[in-house]
Amino acid sequence: MTEAPVHEDAAREASTPFAIRVDGLGVRFRRNRRGRRSFKDLLAGRSRRSRPGEFWALREVSFEVRPGEAIGVVGRNGQGKSTLLKLVAGVMLPDEGRVTVSGGVAPLIEITGGFVDDLTVRDNVYLTAGLHGMSKAQIDATFDDVIAFAEIGDFLDTPYKHLSSGMKVRIAFAVISQLEEPIMLVDEVLAVGDKAFREKCYRRIEELLAGGRTLFFVSHNERDLRRFCTRGLYLDKGRLALDAPIDEVLARYNSEYGGA
Template sequence: MSDPVIEAHDLGIQFNKGRRKQRKLREMFIFRGKNRRTPAATTDFWALRHLDFSIQHGEAVGLIGSNGTGKSTLLRLIAGVLTPDEGSVVCRGKVAPLLELSAGFSGDLTGRENVQIVAAMHGLSSQQIRSKFDEIVDYAEIGDFIDTPVRHYSSGMKVRLGFAVITQLEHPVLLVDEALAVGDRKFREKCYATIEGMLAQGRTLVLVSHSDADLRRFCKRGIYLRGGQLITDGPVEDALDTYHDFAKV
């Protein structure tokens, strides 16, 4: 059997309430403008600790848990935009991150300019961007607004454009963080069909969602996190049952 696409050993990351953890340059660009204020009080805590798991090529795995249990942090560790404080996580393949879909957009630049910058940031060459540009615009359904500064876009338009860019990546690993919960119903169904097409190509998916229906639709396996710890790793129904059982307590 080949090496796992994603592999974590004794993985942990510590944060400080009140002082932001120093981030990689890539994350500062992707998530710029987030959490600028620094509270006065400081308290160390482990957002994730002692995580051990592996994900094979072509698997679709759902990360399950309440808000604040470390799901999004784990995706950022896998993507390489955060560095663990202990243990390790390896991702053997380029990542298509459907995390904050409009992150990295500059409000002062047009949609066209933002597409070029964000696509280049994710590794597309100038020639690839030119060849895929019309398809990106058509997918996003924003028409003539492509040459309008993004600050004039609605939140839905930003999301559609961000999703359209990411879906043009041919990277083998998809990291999706609640991206399917946004937009109108018609666009969500379009997103669903796109994700299903990517999975049919044999890509690997790690999905964070609070929707049981979405988790069941895309994932056969579930990892349930609670308090930064891995509680259940198995069939998605088992992970969901454990999650709901804890929620009743």
């Protein structure tokens, strides 16, 4: 049966030895985008075989992440890296297995995630931060810091849809990095920004890690993976091929595919 991510309550968090626990995770997609699953498919047991045109983006993936760890997810395009982050974030449901998250997550996994095109930058800051649990008073207190970090003060009343991709990354990261969630999920969206701002974001990530945050980081940049991560998860053909120190994971990946 499909199970949504389980977020442990506050009473259990202090004694929970993990930040993220993934057990037997599997996600099935159809190659034909017009295809639709029936209600019977959604209720089918985990032993049901794939039908023609279906494939498993992830299958039988299990691991635990301890609080404060920095995990780099490695693999070729199409191996399930971003899908894994979405499952941890709770924006996608697995077809089998279970994801348990101890505490909340601050996700930076899509440039447009949580932002509304027709709203202004100002309104989007309040909307997105509010959706992640910040009160209006908290947003008021951090608003100037968010805008200063994003360096986007001249565009406060501009509709979000008129921003460039780089500007969207700036405001998204500025908002998400203000959240006090214990787990931060970062996909490759930062690659869109300019080099100077990307370095600014990376310094902020290092500050959050120094403060005890847990990081789930997807990147094809080997230098970035080594900079932040001590441990790696290597996904290959939808399976967890290796869970080991990041240097070992990158060495294995390089030997098989010639680079991250």
